[in-house]
Amino acid sequence: MSWIKTLLTYEKAPGAWSWGLHRITGLGLMFYLYLHIFALTALQEGPEAFNAEMELFKSPVFMLLEWALFGLVLFHSFNGFRIVLIDLAQGAKYHKKMLYWLTGISIALFAGMGYVIFSGVFH
Amino acid sequence: MIHKYDVVIVGAGGAGLQAAIEIPTESSCAVLTKVFPTRSHTGTAQGGVSAALGNEEEDSWEWHAFDTVKGGDYLGDQDAIETMCKDAIRAIIELEHMGMPFNRTPEGKIAQRMFGGHTANFGKKPVRRACYSADRTGHVMLQTLYEQCIKNDVTFFSEFHVMDLIIRDGVCRGLVAIEIKTGEIHIFHAKAVMFATGGYGRVFQITSNAMAGTGDGFEMAYRNGVPLEDMEFVQFHPTGLWKLGILVSEAARGEGGILRNKDGERFMERYAPSIKDLAPRDMVSRAIFTEIKEGRGIEAPDGSFYVGLDLTHLGKELIEEKLPEITGFAKTYLGVDANEEWIPVQPTTHYAMGGIPTTIDAEVIVDENNTTMPGFYAAGECACVSVHGANRLGTNSLLDILVFGRRGGKKIAKFIVNADYPELPDDASAWTHETIERIRNNDNNVKMIDVRSKMQKTMMDTCSVFRVENTMKEGLQKIKELQEKYLLVGIDDKSKGFNTDLLEVAELGSLLNTAETIITCAINRKESRGAHSRDDYPKRDDTDWLKHSLIFATTGSTPDIRYKPVIIKQFEPKERVY
């Protein structure tokens, strides 16, 4: 397990950060997807059960969680796109630039989504 | 531990690997090296390797041979030079077949560039003769040869430091080495031993040579009664990075770089009107020192002087494509952008023209009558065939290691078929044990570094580009004192495994004895020829000194120097002007 120490102490350049985050967000999304599928089984149990569950999701805590989830999705999907360009196009030559751009765009979208979620404009 | 191998090759630079490739797989062969093979010094060579391929313009091996003879100030043996220049073409083609990545001409042939002293038509104009791979020629060559060794499944003993040769009754029987990892002493019993141990640049303070370039091969041979030939001839490369000595290849000038003094003058026009900056190294080094001496050097912040190597007119593109490595060094180490500024350079100790005397088949010669020693071979920089005479031309060393490494390998392959293992003496490793014990048991009052830096400074001050009898004699005296002191040097590290402390002291022993032979021979040769330039004897003297010197160790305090004639064939000595 000495790799944990190495992982924590070795200097992290942008490439390493993005890899770590991609991994964490990927695993996080996987976990969430299972949860999501499980939660939606309530649909099979009829309107009461489902609507009751949906009420739960309107609480501020869940709104925060939903916002966070969007963060995961944003990073993972944009960075996933970046990885595809690195692997299958000439992206290795611009990988840092791509990362800065996608981080910038993500932050903007993330903020926008925060507004959307908490202002109650949409559902 | 005792190992038995038909052939033991010491050194995994170009010469050693090229020899190993020639040993047929039926015979057992071991290659010993104190650094991992691809870390050998051959890998630092930058500029190119010469062969009259004529890919870029008309060329012939005779012109190449003439340039080599003249570049060496007529001290080279012309039979050997002929052999090398003729074989050069095959050697390069073979390297290409092994997969070496060369730069190419528009038609796809191996590209060639100009290099100092290489001319067309017996000195008429510079010629493109150096085959190259950007400025990493030696690196890719070493890689390519090592790759072939992997393919041939050559047995390597990496990080084995050879300490002693086993020579008894004029027959070489093997050698003694320390396994660096464990500190254990191993005896290698062999029918044939080949030395390909590279140079001794670290004898001097400023050098382009690696830290492993400590002259071990020279010293082991010398200590065991083999003479050393032409040790007075030490090449100073004109363009080492100021202060550091890291090489800026002649390729920089081959591609059009110009040396300038503080007035911006292209001073080489005065010293070699016909080929200017592409004059041989000894002349350019002297020219730089003369410029500095006469007050036209550029002053550095610390009060030392250098001259400028101007590449600014070459264009970013050419620099990036053909000279990326050396301009990178200038940037990394001196913060100089070669596209914009001149690179500060000064002469740096570079190459050993002299060495263990051999025949053209790498058999070691033990006296002035060309008697060879059974079972002992040498090739590469540690050997003196002699093809470089009094001054080596750039790109001829990589060629030398290819040609004579291979010839040696082939000769050994023949020799071992009928040879028996010579008997191993009981005291084979005695010297090694004693030396190690001494170093271990000395209390550490005399420090290795003190002795070594004094030696390096002494050699730099008394025996570099310009030499005079009196100062050299003082220098020799100092070296002798340092040899005494050396016997008292101790170490901090008493462990067995990876004891680099101990090995550095052992290397210091090699350096000191090598230094002694250099300076002794330099005092002895009373003329100026090639790289050996004496203020007190400024002229070349063909009547008395057109001969090789051979220095022998004696039991007394002064070594013995004897002579061997130079082999002259088609090129009669003439005055050397460019």
Add this chain to the structure above:
Amino acid sequence: MAYKQVSSRSGGALSWFLQRVTGIVLLFVMIGHYILMHYNIDSGHTYDAVLSRMQNPFYKGLQMTFVVLGIYHGVNGTWSVVRDFDLNKSVSWTIYALLVISGVVFGLVGITTLMSF
């Protein structure tokens, strides 16, 4: 520690490639999912709203793709994380089995939910 080459070619290239392909497809599905599900003025999270949307075959198809590809991508991705480690055969087979089974189970659950409309 002599290096032993223990690995083999077992669809490494293909699963690597499919991870990328499914990733890109998911990128678009995800955008669609977000727009349609959550941030469309007409969308809603009541039982009835969901029910009515589910009548649209395009919509249902999108959800189906999401479940299948999402699970494939997620399982394949997690497996690739596991394979990075030098685990012994039995451990890694166990994890592999768990991943595949969970993928199939959740996939079936998801599909049943969708099909129940």
Add this chain to the structure above:
Amino acid sequence: MELTVRIQRYDPEKDSAPHFENYKLENVNKTDRILDLLNRIKWEIDGGLTYRRSCTHGICGSDAVKINGRNRLACSVLVQDLKISKSTIQIEPIPALPLEKDLLVDMSSFFEKYEIVKPYLIPKDAPPERERYQTNEDAELLFESAKCIQCGSCSTSCPSLWVNENYIGPAAFLKAYRFIFDTRDDATAERLDLIDTTDGLWRCHTIFNCVEACPKEIDITWHISQLKKAALRREI
């Protein structure tokens, strides 16, 4: 200036575990190489300090060490190139290889991996009389990969190696590239077989630690991406 050099020390004949030792150096120039500092410590303070070095200018590949948390060549980094906090430079051996002594590690597994990719030209036909022709463009496709000095900085900086010692690693991939993309070589399939494996190419997650660490500034990840594509092409 004054500088503290903090070095990981370990002598298997004396120590049970590695530990750090501080060395105070005076009169350090900002243009000193880190190797110069190591040499000064070895020659003036403690001769026992053990590390590899030879060429002193970044071409032999001997002295890869971890300096301030990242793999670098001690001879190619100057004091001024480092961000130095509290006037301290920390030097450790490169990770993931068996530690031998002080800064020196056992590189044998690294070289064994280099050997398994068949690092030599394998042409189908007997060579012609003269050189094989190759355009300069084709030759230059190889130059960047041929720059590699086998220092090991890249492979040992890769998290995939940290968690799996069987990972073939970027340096060996680069060598494979060097031959697979050589127009003179005819063993592409054979070589791809060796790296298109579960411990091979597919363990590279484009982390770029290798590129950050490479002293020869080789864009290793780009080269690996070319290999991945070549391996993929034969599947589909």
